[in-house]
Amino acid sequence: MATTHTYDALVIGAGGAGMRAAIELSDQVRTAVISKLYPTRSHTGAAQGGVCAALGNTEEDHPEWHAFDTVKGGDYLVDQPAAMLMTEEAVGAVYELERWGLPFNRTPDGRIDQRRFGGHTAEHGERPVRRACYAADRTGHMILQTLYQQCVKRDVRFFNEFYCLDLLRDAEGAASGVVAYELATGELHVFRAKSIVFATGGYGRMFSVTSNAHALTGDGPAVVWRRGVPLEDMEMYQFHPTGLAKLGVLLSEAARGEGGIVLNRDGERFMERYAPTIKDLAPRDMVSRAIYQEIKEGRGGGPNGDWAFLDIRHLDPALIEEKLPDITEFARVYLKVEPTKEPVPIQPTAHYAMGGIPTDIDGRVVTGPEETPIPGLYAAGECACVSVHGANRLGTNSLLDIVVFGRRAGVDAARHAKETSLGDLPDRPTEQTLSMLNAVLERTEGDNGADIRKELQDRMFDLAFVVRTEESLSTMQEILGGLHERFDRVAIGDKGALYNTDLMETVELGYLLDCAEALVVSARARTESRGGHYRDDHPLRDDANWLRHTLAYRDDDGSIRLDFKPVKMGPYVPMERKY
Amino acid sequence: MATPADALQDSDRREAGARPAGGVTLTLKIRRFNPEVSQDSWWDEFTVQADPLDRLVEVLHQVKWYQDGTLSFRRSCAHGICGSDAMLINGRNALACKLLVDDVGPKVTIEPIRGLPVLKDLIVDMDPFLEGYKNVLPFLINDSGEPERERLQSAEERARFDDTTKCILCAACTTSCPIFWGDEGYVGPAAIVNAHRFIFDSRDEGGRERLKILSEKTGVFRCRTTFNCTEACPRGIEVTKAIQEVKRSILFDRF
Numbered sequence: 001m002a003t004t005h006t007y008d009a010l011v012i013g014a015g016g017a018g019m020r021a022a023i024e025l026s027d028q029v030r031t032a033v034i035s036k037l038y039p040t041r042s043h044t045g046a047a048q049g050g051v052c053a054a055l056g057n058t059e060e061d062h063p064e065w066h067a068f069d070t071v072k073g074g075d076y077l078v079d080q081p082a083a084m085l086m087t088e089e090a091v092g093a094v095y096e097l098e099r100w101g102l103p104f105n106r107t108p109d110g111r112i113d114q115r116r117f118g119g120h121t122a123e124h125g126e127r128p129v130r131r132a133c134y135a136a137d138r139t140g141h142m143i144l145q146t147l148y149q150q151c152v153k154r155d156v157r158f159f160n161e162f163y164c165l166d167l168l169r170d171a172e173g174a175a176s177g178v179v180a181y182e183l184a185t186g187e188l189h190v191f192r193a194k195s196i197v198f199a200t201g202g203y204g205r206m207f208s209v210t211s212n213a214h215a216l217t218g219d220g221p222a223v224v225w226r227r228g229v230p231l232e233d234m235e236m237y238q239f240h241p242t243g244l245a246k247l248g249v250l251l252s253e254a255a256r257g258e259g260g261i262v263l264n265r266d267g268e269r270f271m272e273r274y275a276p277t278i279k280d281l282a283p284r285d286m287v288s289r290a291i292y293q294e295i296k297e298g299r300g301g302g303p304n305g306d307w308a309f310l311d312i313r314h315l316d317p318a319l320i321e322e323k324l325p326d327i328t329e330f331a332r333v334y335l336k337v338e339p340t341k342e343p344v345p346i347q348p349t350a351h352y353a354m355g356g357i358p359t360d361i362d363g364r365v366v367t368g369p370e371e372t373p374i375p376g377l378y379a380a381g382e383c384a385c386v387s388v389h390g391a392n393r394l395g396t397n398s399l400l401d402i403v404v405f406g407r408r409a410g411v412d413a414a415r416h417a418k419e420t421s422l423g424d425l426p427d428r429p430t431e432q433t434l435s436m437l438n439a440v441l442e443r444t445e446g447d448n449g450a451d452i453r454k455e456l457q458d459r460m461f462d463l464a465f466v467v468r469t470e471e472s473l474s475t476m477q478e479i480l481g482g483l484h485e486r487f488d489r490v491a492i493g494d495k496g497a498l499y500n501t502d503l504m505e506t507v508e509l510g511y512l513l514d515c516a517e518a519l520v521v522s523a524r525a526r527t528e529s530r531g532g533h534y535r536d537d538h539p540l541r542d543d544a545n546w547l548r549h550t551l552a553y554r555d556d557d558g559s560i561r562l563d564f565k566p567v568k569m570g571p572y573v574p575m576e577r578k579y
Numbered sequence: 580m581a582t583p584a585d586a587l588q589d590s591d592r593r594e595a596g597a598r599p600a601g602g603v604t605l606t607l608k609i610r611r612f613n614p615e616v617s618q619d620s621w622w623d624e625f626t627v628q629a630d631p632l633d634r635l636v637e638v639l640h641q642v643k644w645y646q647d648g649t650l651s652f653r654r655s656c657a658h659g660i661c662g663s664d665a666m667l668i669n670g671r672n673a674l675a676c677k678l679l680v681d682d683v684g685p686k687v688t689i690e691p692i693r694g695l696p697v698l699k700d701l702i703v704d705m706d707p708f709l710e711g712y713k714n715v716l717p718f719l720i721n722d723s724g725e726p727e728r729e730r731l732q733s734a735e736e737r738a739r740f741d742d743t744t745k746c747i748l749c750a751a752c753t754t755s756c757p758i759f760w761g762d763e764g765y766v767g768p769a770a771i772v773n774a775h776r777f778i779f780d781s782r783d784e785g786g787r788e789r790l791k792i793l794s795e796k797t798g799v800f801r802c803r804t805t806f807n808c809t810e811a812c813p814r815g816i817e818v819t820k821a822i823q824e825v826k827r828s829i830l831f832d833r834f
Contacts, residue, residue: 037655037661037663038663040661040747040748041655041661041663045656045661045747046656046658046660046661094729095727095728098729098730099721099725099726100718101718101719101783103741103780104737105734105737106733106734106736108734109731110732110734111728111731112729135744138744141660145744145746149717149718149719152713152717152718213655213656213661214654214655214656214657215655249657249658326660333659334632448644448645450644493647493648496615496616496649497615498614498698498699500651501651501652502648502649502651
């Protein structure tokens, strides 16, 4: 029998969004955080460059300029009211982090220092602006630590190394609980609650080259998708231009914000040709595509001609030491390259999911083109799609997203928990989870999950990465069909109850396959190029047909059904995206 | 300085030369423990073909995925930021994702970090470690009212505690400390590092309280300055120096 716990509110995931929501919730209602990692292991900690807010500490800036950049950076697929709200609340959110002790770098007059970042401009694209508030190149680490410190202060209840494997909904469809697997014991737990906030992060591990942690396997999106919740804009995935060659480990855009440049094998600063005004500070999708183009035209470096180079040799070594210490260490440790003396080999790396679980600006999960809220169900952070990032997220806006919408989801989830009573659980709440786990545990022979994962990652990198076509995507869809079949035959070596990471990695692989399928089917349908989604066979943006969000549903028969909803417009009229 | 093109070609050549075809053969000797199998630990040996620049954590994955699915360890980010995979590797604490095959081969011995209860293979109980951390009040304490904007802090004041903000709570320092192994009450280096991070933050007002906690018999004066912690820290924090600074504050400071 599974142990049953009852809370007012649950948070699933203990990264930045989850902990920010938990801080809000635990001040008001009985709250538990369920996390498959210890909170400080979350991938928020890997974010480097900064969090943007128009503080205007070093030069004139306005939230409205930030909103414009966010909308344009997202190639107009951004819901404009949400972007305006986020950029307005950014200022207070950064001050709040500072008051909680976040050690931001400082200006000479003692204020929070700010630096340049890709796509962030003054006066609607006129020139780069200093907007990113930062703590060296470990801003995400400091946000994660600061939020954890605030959780320790409030004595927030964490269930660490508990994997959420199922969402429970009552007869009316409201969220009424989750099923979680305790890694230490192999036991299932049922958590009942009135409000449930998913904050599980992204799913970059479906690609072979990624900046994402091993843990980022799309758990939240897949769990709710299997329970009838649609996924929005899954085709919109960001490929960051400056991943360490082959490894994909992130080298922050802050390197370019501080003056670093990108070179091809001839030593040419090629971004001058692609974005004449802001050059290397163009948004990530544009720089990644430019790198792809240079490689295609034979100007890539490295043994296979598929690298570009990040050059920071001309920067003052003292500045590098003070503002970019971690990324220089990554180059030294992992590629044995000395960035102060040599250009660092880079290639685009799978970085961030703009799409995810559809929510409104209060973090409420909404379904269908009418955006009907699912009572009690919330999502925030990378697993959610508000949508403030549209088709391409600007650097630093992810850290902003987690604190702004993590807080908002927490506020509304607390309100909801106070106003409602507990929903009913199904008669046998753990039935589906048990049958999923037992099927894997009881199989003595079968496919190796690692083989399936590797093929998924390699093929997604080949066929659904920076450049896509109908041919590549239809091939990938077929491959995914085969991988799903093989997944149903996976057998594992560890049959034990204690710390069975073999079993959990298999469950995670199933989540990745689901997210990949939603991504590929959505990408196939979108016959245009917009932001991170580039179709070589449809190279132009098509506002007449595609200024709309994709919704992908998993139907009962296993097939995927697509629906669409309009983008929420505002003051910014779509125009050609030049930098 | 060489032209960019020269430098790029140099890096091509060096890269090509640094990678012998077929890679290297690495022998891993791993201390295993699984209470479902035996109450005693045992040693297993695995042989893996690896590239010299492969991270050790990925070599462990090769073992787990293709040789023995029961091998259990924690990992997440795989680039030294999340702090999940601290292990005792060839006798020294390190993160398995920050050591390359080249750094450890061709034979490597891997054990769980010491001083915390082993739960399975390389997985230890982190709760006692985190209790030590929580004991030092690891959060900003300031009751002087909240300013409308940010609190001011000079770059020099900010630099005073920069080093100790880097801590990722991986426990490599604490579990390399012989005092921690032998004395269950000692809060350990990581807790002191996190106390230091606030004690020397000009915005914080909880220093006196933290120094009182750290002056007790479980606190900083247990430290015998063996520098194991400093050597073990994967973030390059001068841990022993931080501990000494806290000791000096207790003895001489304004608090």
